[in-house]
Amino acid sequence: MKLLDTTLKNNVLESMTKILDKNREALLQANQKDLDAFNKEDQAMFDRLILNNQKIDGMITAINEVKAQEDPVNQIISDKNLKNGLQVTNRTAPFGTIMIIYESRPDVTIEAAVLAFKANNKILLKGGKEAIYSNKILVDFWHKALAKNNVSKDYIKRMQMDRTETQAFLKNPTEQLDLIVPRGGERLISFVKEHATCAVLISGRGNNYIYVDESADWYKTLAIIINAKTEKISACNALDKILINENIENFDMKLKELQSVLKEKSVTMLVDEDVKKVLTNETLIADNNIWKEEFLALKCCIGAVNNLDEAITIINENSGGHSAAIMTKNNENAHNFMQQVDCAAVYKNASTRFTDGGQLGVGAELAISTDKLHHRGPLGLKELVTNKYYIFGEGQIRV
Structure with missing residues (x-):
């Protein structure tokens, strides 16, 4: 995706907070449709599904916190002048396209998207069917915020696929896919690891x-x-x-x-x-x-x-x-x-x-990583970039 300047990204985030605040009732009505359709036998998942004004306030706070953070893209990691005259600069760079697969929690649709977008990544949001109405309206809000600032809606995309379609997509992605974050239980993690052909960052299991x-x-x-x-x-x-x-x-x-x-x-x-x-x-x-x-x-x-x-x-x-x-x-x-x-x-x-990004001073998090590559613990804004070497020369050849 095209690199966007920090001001433009922050303007999108500002628009999103206003849209969320203005459309609280529509969001709560969509969430109620999800709650009404949910089988309440799984109390933990039901609890994660519930939205209210306090949680909407939390979404707005998360966006504002990310907006206030330094842009993680194009930051200098190291800068060296070698004996052969080459200048070698290592800078942070976006991952590219990140897919997150998650269950129940509509607030992930906010936190994952705001972090990925501020780090200049494209995010594919594969939420569970239990939150279909909540996630749909939240992604619609994101698209309105992007359109208001003349930014492509492709940066934030909702994936509506069943298990078979998801398996096929993981094996043969129809678009660039650089990283997958399965945020859920053992069955979900095993499913993604079995079928994915790109890097998978494991998240979510506690015990x-x-x-x-x-x-x-x-x-x-x-x-x-x-x-x-x-x-x-x-x-x-x-x-x-x-x-x-x-x-x-x-x-x-x-x-x-x-x-x-x-x-x-x-x-x-x-x-x-x-x-x-x-x-x-x-x-x-x-x-x-x-x-x-x-x-x-x-x-x-x-x-x-x-x-x-x-x-x-x-x-x-x-x-x-x-x-x-x-x-x-x-x-x-x-x-x-x-x-x-x-x-x-x-x-x-x-x-x-x-163990939570907000509680540990990281801010909003994409997930809690239990992997060792590339990062462990809360995946905040600074952890959603990779790196790229810039080498400046004046005709040097290797001998």
Whole structure:
């Protein structure tokens, strides 16, 4: 796509905020049609589908934050003058065309598009059928903002395809495709990885862990567990697994206290053999593969470990590589945990719910990447560019 100057891009974003604000009622009516058609058995997906004025305010805020950020395109990464007289400059450049595949969340239609557009990429938005009316009107808003500023509507495109058509497109794209971001569960990620012929950046899977060290502040621990587990069960940064050092003072009493506060929040508990000896009424884990599962529900696993190293091993073998936390007063243990745990975000004495672009100071995010190439963690504006070398010479030849 043609490179646009920063002022023009920001003018489009300004137009979009005004269109969103002016057309709130039309957007809410479209969203209500999606809600009315939705099978509410999947509560987490239903929660992500809901729009209201507060969420529209959040969309407008996200656009304004991106508008205020420095343009990430054409920034100098390095600049060298070589002995042979060549000037070599490495600059940031757009990816090109990014496709994002996502379920349920209409706000992704705003955040993905605003980030991709400001970074001068073309974005293909493949939302789920459960949000068809919400996504359609939001992309219509984007097209009005682009047209108002005489910018091609091709920068932001909604893809309306079923599973078979999506598979065919991934295998043989009918237009340039440089990067795909599947934002969803294991089935979606596996489907995209199986069929895509371009780069795929994995995002969305949580299955986050908290390790309670023997020196942990217990009341801070309880507060953080409740926040991470119950504040928003549909989020990929929600807590699923709790590992407790069995050498913690009053181990049995603390397990029972944890059980009590989780029950108050209607959280179902699955426990390992050691914890079952104390929490005798809870369900014993029958299949250890459950330690690898993301729940997106009021459910968690609780296990006992002998030491820090055992906790690190369990997390690295089973987590989704998203977020993990340690509760401890021991700085050395915290340092070792944060160095050795292989996750995009690691915490000391804080909730995993902070793994979010806005919460971590990144701003709006395309997704939370659990890949290691090209970026890990929140994919903000600065992460939606690649690089290009500019070499200036005066007739040099290689000898």
